[in-house]
Amino acid sequence: MPEKSNYSRRLFLKTSAMAALLAAIPSSVKAFYNDVKTFILPRKTVLPVKISVNKKSYELKSDSRTTLLDVLREDLNLTGTKKGCDHGQCGACTVHIDGERALSCLTLAVMVPGKEVTTIEGLADGEKLHPMQEAFIECDGFQCGYCTPGQIMSAVACVNEGHTNSVEEIKEFMSGNLCRCGAYNGIVQSIQKVAAR
Numbered sequence: 598m599p600e601k602s603n604y605s606r607r608l609f610l611k612t613s614a615m616a617a618l619l620a621a622i623p624s625s626v627k628a629f630y631n632d633v634k635t636f637i638l639p640r641k642t643v644l645p646v647k648i649s650v651n652k653k654s655y656e657l658k659s660d661s662r663t664t665l666l667d668v669l670r671e672d673l674n675l676t677g678t679k680k681g682c683d684h685g686q687c688g689a690c691t692v693h694i695d696g697e698r699a700l701s702c703l704t705l706a707v708m709v710p711g712k713e714v715t716t717i718e719g720l721a722d723g724e725k726l727h728p729m730q731e732a733f734i735e736c737d738g739f740q741c742g743y744c745t746p747g748q749i750m751s752a753v754a755c756v757n758e759g760h761t762n763s764v765e766e767i768k769e770f771m772s773g774n775l776c777r778c779g780a781y782n783g784i785v786q787s788i789q790k791v792a793a794r
């Protein structure tokens with residue numbers, strides 16, 4: 598018995614009908630679709646960007662669509678700030694902007710001129726670690742370390758904000774920082790230790 602062909606008469610008719618339908622779409626509809634696409638996907642625009650990171654000024658040329666996270670890691674080689682989800686879900690990219698925590702994957706580089714950005718590299722005082730960095734070491738606040746820079750930046754902000762009155766409050770205000778290794782107990786203890794100073 599001859600092998601059955603994959604191309605049936607029905608498939609041929611369906612494909613022909615689809616092609617005819619596409620050809621029949623008026624050019625005004627196609628132009629409208631292109632306009633919508635252009636609106637949703639803005640064109641590349643390279644702009645001069647002057648930013649201050651860890652009290653050092655940088656002048657760059659950057660695509661207006663580039664995130665602060667990518668500028669930090671790719672242009673400034675400050676790779677301490679980690680890219681986890683790149684969608685505002687994990688907290689690995691947390692930095693401080695004018696002293697407040699921010700997700701650098703959701704912040705465009707063109708939004709920060711005139712503001713002071715602090716990354717994990719800017720937390721220590723020369724060779725002397727920040728108290729939160731010391732506490733993370735003493736309390737086993739990490740395992741693989743991938744989430745740790747973001748956890749520490751959030752933890753410092755959590756203490757500065759005064760959200761350390763109970764374990765529940767700490768957990769609530771650290772809930773935007775995920776740790777796949779499950780080092781949460783050590784993280785909470787680190788924050789309690791620094792808050793008690």
Ligand code: FES
Nearest residue numbers: 681682683688702
């Ligand atoms: S990388 Fe920014 S929140 Fe996950």
Ligand code: FES
Nearest residue numbers: 740742776777778
């Ligand atoms: S220490 Fe591994 S993800 Fe948090």
